[in-house]
Amino acid sequence: MSLRDRVSARTPRLTRRLPDATPRSERRRRLARHLRRGAPAAVPRAAQAHIYLSTRWLSAFLVAILLIVLYLFLTHEAFLVQTIYVGGTRYLSGGEIFTRTGLIDPENPTRLTHLFWVNPAAIERRLEADPSIADVTVELGWPPMMVQVSVVEREPVLIWEQANLRVWVDASGRVMQLRQDLPNLPRVVVAKPSRTLNIGQCPLQGTEELLGPGSCIDLKTVIGVQQFKALYPNVDELVYDSAKGLGYRDGRGWMFWFGDGTDMLTKIAVYNEIVRQVYERRGRRFLEVNVSDPDAPYYSLAR
Known part of the structure; x- marks a missing residue:
């Protein structure tokens, strides 16, 4: 045996271990077979621990919190x-x-x-x-x-006195409770209350009945009061008659009836002309002058 052969026989053969070329999927299958056989699986030291929380417990916790909040809301x-x-x-x-x-x-x-x-x-x-x-x-x-x-x-525009009770009336004719004395509001007094109800939307207007919630005053009457007050700011009180309508006691001693707010300027002009012709020129005094219908006015004279 030659010297080369003897050296080869004595010296162990050095081999380099190559890395495991087994695919990852193959390693997983091996681990799974290992687990099915009952062998404990090796857990890498660097693996992190995971804590799993059931969604049922989380839902129960949230429901409990909501019930506590609801209890405090209803009882506090x-x-x-x-x-x-x-x-x-x-x-x-x-x-x-x-x-x-x-x-x-x-x-x-x-x-x-x-x-x-x-x-x-x-x-x-x-x-x-x-x-x-x-x-x-x-x-x-x-x-x-x-x-x-x-x-x-609602803002009152006039005070209405009927059956010894004063109430407020707004611009639409709605009757309201009088809550305080407003001196700037014109006052309408029902002089001769009617014993029968009126035919219309405001049946209690001008009667002996008390006005309360749900009662009203005719819109034309309300407008008549406002227009007369605008023309004669010094007038504080008007009179209402269920047959003749609105009227004003003239400072010269007679009643001036003008009905409602229809054709107010024409009625005032007719009234002034009658006063000029009869009172100023002839010196006759009136009992009343009625121009509710400006086309057919009439008056009565004092004796």
């Missing part, structure tokens, strides 16, 4: 409507508005309404049923300004 006194914020009023007080909202029981003031049960639309309808209120807006919020009420009141 901070959400009980004890006061309201009212704006836009001139004649009505905040207490009157609060009472008419229905949120408080006048017989049991300690019984309060929860914010959850407040119905803004129902409150608006209830307040707008009041003849003194033209429009209402109700808004809800969080404490302390939970209920906010904005009111537009």
Whole structure:
């Protein structure tokens, strides 16, 4: 045996271990077979631990939180409507508005309404049923300004006195409760109340009956009062007769009847001409002058 052969036999053969060329999918299949056989799977040291939370537990937790919030909302006194914020009023007080909202029981003031049960639309309808209120807006919020009420009141244009009761009347003829004395408003007094109801939209006008909610004054009559007041600002009181209409006691001692606001300027011109011809030229005094129909005026003279 040659020297080269002896050296080769003594020296171990050095081999280099190549990296594992097994595909990743093959390694996964081997691991799966290992697990099915019951062998423990090797977990790499660098693998991170994962915590899995069931969605059912998370949903139950959220439901519990919501129930607690709902309980506090329904039971806490901070959400009980004890006061309201009212704006836009001139004649009505905040207490009157609060009472008419229905949120408080006048017989049991300690019984309060929860914010959850407040119905803004129902409150608006209830307040707008009041003849003194033209429009209402109700808004809800969080404490302390939970209920906010904005009111537009009807403005009175005259005072109507019938059956010893004075009421306000607005520009559309709606009768309202008189709440305070306004000296700038003209006053109309029913001189001879009728015992029979009128035929028309305002059957109680000029009768012995009391005027209340739902009552009205004829629009032509209201316009007549406004026009006469504009022409004679110093006149504070007019008279109403169910047959003759509106009238004014002339300072010279007689009644001047002009009916309503129709053709007011023509009626005034006819009246002035009659006074000029009869009173100023002839010196005769009247008992009354009626120009309700300017085409057919008439008068009666004092003896």
